[in-house]
Amino acid sequence: MPTSPEKAPAITPEVVAEHGLSSEEFRKIQKLLGREPTLTELGIFSVMWSEHCSYKSSRVHLKRLPTRSKLVVQGPGENAGIIDIGDGWACAFKIESHNHPSFIEPFQGAATGVGGILRDIFTMGARPVAVMDSLRFGPIAENGATQAVVHKNHSLLEGVVSGIAFYGNCFGVPNLGGEARFGPCYSQNPLVNAFALGLVKRDQIFYARAAGADNPVIYVGAKTGRDGIHGATMASEEFHEKSEEKRPNVQMGDPFLEKLLLEACLEAMETGAVVGIQDMGAAGLTCSTCEMGGRGGVGIEIELDRVPQRETGMSAYEIMLSESQERMLLVAEQGREAEVFRIFEKWGLDAVVVGRVTEDGRMRVLEHGKIVAEIPNGALTEEAPLYERPLARWEAPVPREMPSHIRLGEVANQTENLRRLLVAPNICCKRWIFEQYESMVRTNTLQGPGGDAGVIRVKGTARGLAMALDGNGRWCALDPRLGAMHAVAEAARNVASTGATPVAATNCLNFGNPEKPEIMWQFSQVVDGLAKACAALGTPITGGNVSFYNETMGQGIDPTPVVGVVGILEDIEHRMTFHFRGAGRSLVLLRGSEPGDLADAEAEFGSSEFAAAVLGARWGFPPALELAQEAALHKCLLAAIAEGLVESAHDCSDGGLAVALAECGFVADVGARVTLSSAGLPAEAVLFGEDASRVLLSCAQKNVERIRQLAVRYGVAADAIGESVSDKLEILLDGKPVVCAAVSELKDAWAHALERVLDVEAMTPTTV
Numbered sequence: 209m210p211t212s213p214e215k216a217p218a219i220t221p222e223v224v225a226e227h228g229l230s231s232e233e234f235r236k237i238q239k240l241l242g243r244e245p246t247l248t249e250l251g252i253f254s255v256m257w258s259e260h261c262s263y264k265s266s267r268v269h270l271k272r273l274p275t276r277s278k279l280v281v282q283g284p285g286e287n288a289g290i291i292d293i294g295d296g297w298a299c300a301f302k303i304e305s306h307n308h309p310s311f312i313e314p315f316q317g318a319a320t321g322v323g324g325i326l327r328d329i330f331t332m333g334a335r336p337v338a339v340m341d342s343l344r345f346g347p348i349a350e351n352g353a354t355q356a357v358v359h360k361n362h363s364l365l366e367g368v369v370s371g372i373a374f375y376g377n378c379f380g381v382p383n384l385g386g387e388a389r390f391g392p393c394y395s396q397n398p399l400v401n402a403f404a405l406g407l408v409k410r411d412q413i414f415y416a417r418a419a420g421a422d423n424p425v426i427y428v429g430a431k432t433g434r435d436g437i438h439g440a441t442m443a444s445e446e447f448h449e450k451s452e453e454k455r456p457n458v459q460m461g462d463p464f465l466e467k468l469l470l471e472a473c474l475e476a477m478e479t480g481a482v483v484g485i486q487d488m489g490a491a492g493l494t495c496s497t498c499e500m501g502g503r504g505g506v507g508i509e510i511e512l513d514r515v516p517q518r519e520t521g522m523s524a525y526e527i528m529l530s531e532s533q534e535r536m537l538l539v540a541e542q543g544r545e546a547e548v549f550r551i552f553e554k555w556g557l558d559a560v561v562v563g564r565v566t567e568d569g570r571m572r573v574l575e576h577g578k579i580v581a582e583i584p585n586g587a588l589t590e591e592a593p594l595y596e597r598p599l600a601r602w603e604a605p606v607p608r609e610m611p612s613h614i615r616l617g618e619v620a621n622q623t624e625n626l627r628r629l630l631v632a633p634n635i636c637c638k639r640w641i642f643e644q645y646e647s648m649v650r651t652n653t654l655q656g657p658g659g660d661a662g663v664i665r666v667k668g669t670a671r672g673l674a675m676a677l678d679g680n681g682r683w684c685a686l687d688p689r690l691g692a693m694h695a696v697a698e699a700a701r702n703v704a705s706t707g708a709t710p711v712a713a714t715n716c717l718n719f720g721n722p723e724k725p726e727i728m729w730q731f732s733q734v735v736d737g738l739a740k741a742c743a744a745l746g747t748p749i750t751g752g753n754v755s756f757y758n759e760t761m762g763q764g765i766d767p768t769p770v771v772g773v774v775g776i777l778e779d780i781e782h783r784m785t786f787h788f789r790g791a792g793r794s795l796v797l798l799r800g801s802e803p804g805d806l807a808d809a810e811a812e813f814g815s816s817e818f819a820a821a822v823l824g825a826r827w828g829f830p831p832a833l834e835l836a837q838e839a840a841l842h843k844c845l846l847a848a849i850a851e852g853l854v855e856s857a858h859d860c861s862d863g864g865l866a867v868a869l870a871e872c873g874f875v876a877d878v879g880a881r882v883t884l885s886s887a888g889l890p891a892e893a894v895l896f897g898e899d900a901s902r903v904l905l906s907c908a909q910k911n912v913e914r915i916r917q918l919a920v921r922y923g924v925a926a927d928a929i930g931e932s933v934s935d936k937l938e939i940l941l942d943g944k945p946v947v948c949a950a951v952s953e954l955k956d957a958w959a960h961a962l963e964r965v966l967d968v969e970a971m972t973p974t975t976v
Contacts, residue, residue, distance in 0.1 A: 219250055227254035233593055240587040248525045248573065249581045253588065255438065255491040255529055256498065259756050262592035265722035266754045269735045273749045274742050279711050280750055287328040287416055287486065289750020290408070291712045293776050295669045298413065300334040301405040303342070303677070303716045303772045305755035310400040313458040314367025318400050319375040320461040323533050325404040326379060327487035330470050331536070333414035333477050334406030337652055338664055339376050340386035341402050342677045342716070342770040343368060343641075346395025348633055349965050351824070357395050362966055364398050372402075373644040378463035379470075382653050383645035384662025386677045390633040393681070396760035401716040401753075403677055403772045407666065414477055416486035416496075417504040418539045418565050423483060425497075425508055425563035426545065428552050429469045429535040431518035435459050436492065436531025465534045465557075472555040473536060479551070481544035488535040494528045496537040497563075498571045502585035509572040510563030512580075524580040528573060539565060599732055600725030604686050607827045610810040614823060617890030622866070622939075622946045625822055627957055629863045629896065630870060632821035636961035637874075640968065660702040660786050660859050663777065672777035674708035676700075681766035683830040686815055688730045690830050692737030692769050697838045697900060698861055699773035700745045704842040705857040705903055707784040707849040708775030713742055715752040715771050720764025722756045730767040738769065744835035745842070747773055784849050786858040787875035793855060793906040793932045795880060796915055797865070798845060800837030800901030800924045808832070809893045817862045818896040833900040837924065841901045844922035851918075853911040860902040866895040866947060868904045870937055870954050879951045882930035883940045891946050895939065906932055 224234045227250055237245055237253050245253065255261060263270065275283040281298055282290040288302040306321025322339060329336045345368075346361040347353040353361075376383050386403065418425070436459035476482050484504065486496040493515070501508040512527050522530075540548050545561060552559035566572070571588070573581035584591075610616075619625070629635055642657035654672060655663035661676035678699040684691030700710040715738060720727045742749055758765045777783055803809065813819060814828030848854050860868045869880050886894055901924075907915065912928050919926035937954065939947035 219244065219247060227251065228258060229254055233257060236593070240591060241583065246580060248528060249583060251525050251529050252494050252581055252583060255494055256588040257592050259722070261491050261495060263754055264593045265595050265597055265728065265756060266731065267594055268596050269732050272735055272739050274739060275748050275750065277712070277746065277748045280748055281413065282750065284749065284751045286751070287331045289712065289714060290332060290413060291750065291774065292410060293666065293673065294671060296410050297666055297669065298408050298410045299405055299673060299774065300329050300332040300408055301403070301714055301772070301774055302328050302751050303401055303403040303714045303770065304753040305716050305718060306400045306402060307398065307718065307755050307758055309458045310368050311364070311398055314364050315371040316458050316460055318368040318371030320459045320533055321400050321402045322372055322375040323461045323463065323466055324489050325402045326381065326466065327489065329404045329406035330473055331414070331416060331485055331487045332408060333412050334408035335474060336381050336404050336406040337650060338384050338405045338662060338675065339381050339403060340384050340662060340675060340677050341372055341400065342386050342679060343388040344394040344399035344681070344768060345390050347392055348390055353392070361395060368398065368400055369641050369644055375461055375463045377646040379467050380649050382647045382649050383642065383657065384647060384653065384675065385642060385657035385659070388638050388641055391681060391766065393765045396763065397758045397765045399718050399758065399768060401770050405673065405675060405774065414482065414485055416500050417484045418500040418506050418508055419483050419504045420542065420565055421567045423539050423542050423565040424545050424561045425510060425565065426538050426540055426548060426559055427515055427535070427562045428472065428538060428559045429557055430462065430465055430532055431516040431558060432527055432530050432535070433518045433532045434522065434526055434530060437526055437529045459531050459533045461533045468555045468557055469534050469536065472552050472557055476548050476551045479547050481540050481547045483539040483541060485536060485538040488537060490531065492529060492531045493537070498585045498588045500537065500539065501569065501571060502589045505569065507566035507568045507570040507572065507585065508563055509566050509574070512573060512575045514560055514562040516558040516560055524573060524575045528581070597722055597728045598725040599729040602726035602729055608811065608829070610814060610827055611825065614825060616810070616892045620946065622891055622895055623949050625892065626866050626870065626947055627954065628822050629818060629867055630954055630958040631961035632817060633962065633965065634817055634821065635863050635867060637959045638962060639959060640962045640966065654780060654783055655706065655785065660705045663706050663783055665780050670779050672708065672780040672783060674703045674706040674775040674777055675772060676702035677770055677772045678702065679768055679770035681768035682820065682826065683815055684734060684768060685766035686829050688733035688767050689737035690833060692734040693741040693833050693835065694830060694900065695769050695771040696738060696741035696745060696747065697833060698859065699771045700747055700842065701859050701903065703773050703775035704845050705784060705786065705859050706777065707782050707846065708777040709846060710745060710747050710773050710775040710842065712750050713747040713771055713773045714750055715769055716755065717752070718755045718758055718765060718768040718770065720757070720759045727764065734767055734769050741835055745839055782849060784854060784857045786872060787856055788872045788878040788906050788932045789855050790876065791878055791933050794909045794912050794928060795882060795930045795932060796905040796907060796912060797927045797929050798841060798903045798905055798919065798924060799927070800841035801832065801834065801899050803887055803889065803899065804832065806888060809889050809897060813893050813897055816896060816898045818892060831898055831900045838901045840922045841903065841924050844918050844924050845903055847918050848915050853915055854905050854907050856906045858904045860904055861898060864896040864898050865904070866939060872904060873937060873951045874955045874958065877935050877951055879933045879936040880930055881933050881938045884929060886942050891941055894941060895946065
């Protein structure tokens, strides 16, 4: 890339290709401008028309998602979605990916992912009060993977977790959990999806819209450097042999500076002098300038000589495309600039007028008083390419029926199988990860990492908010539409298990190369699944992110939609925890689904964690999901919790009922004695099958009948299956013991499995 405009090379087809633009796109640029673009303009178009910024392959499909409800204040199109949570409060939340940077430079890639999503929240005027993350890595044990691959995956995991911890802990925001999963397809394509949520008064929301001719445009925050140039473009292409050379495209984060930026921005907003504000995230100064102008129907003119720079000799091209972190662009009321300057000076931050609002709807960039770029806002936003890429149905290369060499139901004692599941990377305790995160800062946390969902209080009210992230790439690979429906259902079920009503969602859609018809078919199917599930469960999508090109050397990831669901808890005194409180409680399995026949059970079992971790196989399809029954389950569960009938509630998901029973006992070292019926199914399917729409409850024995009455009212089932006991887990199937183990022994295996496979010391003494 050039160091100065004067040394800029001619715009040849090779230069166009280097910018990730096709020849057709370049011709469209020429037509929109009515002339040849300058190199700076070409760079601006390349980032704004990149997949990462323009959503050119996904916009046509995303329009099918439900985005409205009576609680939605702001849907897709802004920095974050916002919902009304009552008592004059609203919450802003969003999830985004930082996958490509985290592969190239794990620590800084993950750290700046957290920084970026936090800025999306406080740009709306909201104070961030919680973060979560959804992570995917390749295998971390040598079960079919080479030592070199495992070593690389360990390095990625440790770097990413350290980066997340560094930024969030230093900034001072609690991490309430999330998920971490492992699979072969993520070895060269790790996924780092960061979620953040903030609180804002309903009448104090800010938007990224410029307004008012001649109002000053003010640059605030960190100085601009050369880090992150073309970061958005890098995130819009596959990895190849030379991807390691793109380390300079990964931004460098400073969480302490971002904390100062947060306080200064919120204080400036309180003055009333700020008209609009946007963070400089992907595409940096370019994106914030043209998008603020575009949303407000105005233009913005800036002078690059005024932009604070930490490096000498930066060209217009470099300044416009830099993605240096901790920077914001705001529009203030003319004549009130001094109010803004005083606040940022107090916090030790740069605040400089770099331009003004115009009435012509154009982004105009000057350097040394000369125009180096002049582009209509619409050319960069509304006129960005929109592709209806071809679709081709894709079938997972696995058998649809259970392979003949696999035998189920032949092992009488399933205790060892349970133990093997509990130490599997996707199920074992992720304490080594989440204990590196600060989870209690700001004293709002009611449920931190380790539960079904994170829960915070809303100070000054009786209310709370619950939030959960979920996704299952293995299921989406087998059936993208059904897998996406499950992601919404499980996230909403986890939120409902805390006693909160699920009300809205955000999504991060991680896929391979959209230029491949089978990938676009997967994407289209996932969108249809999300749309159907969100509509059925009352959780409209308020925003999110699409991450394409998660491929290396032609090998892509399983389609991996990650869904974040937020719920409102009307009274935090009624919040629910997932673990047994003690012995002598009745155990009830609340379920919205009926067990299928043997053929269905065997086919669905091929998508389970048991099949992957214990049998080393994959076949069939995900469990059936009836969304009407899932919605009924949530209503019944919330009604039982509201009546004070339930002591604990835990979603049955990975590993099935046997794993859920074990997990419920680990916190207080409480076991269970349970009697189940096989209904003609093999023991493995009954114990470890992952049927949808099930929640394990504990309650006083006197409340069982009332829970059954509620179940009848809502059209679901409530099966009394046993009781909690002292330190022993015993499961009988058709009257015969199939699992018998001390809870303490199972807990030790589960709690330390991740540290053992990573060969690292535990972060703290043995606690859960």
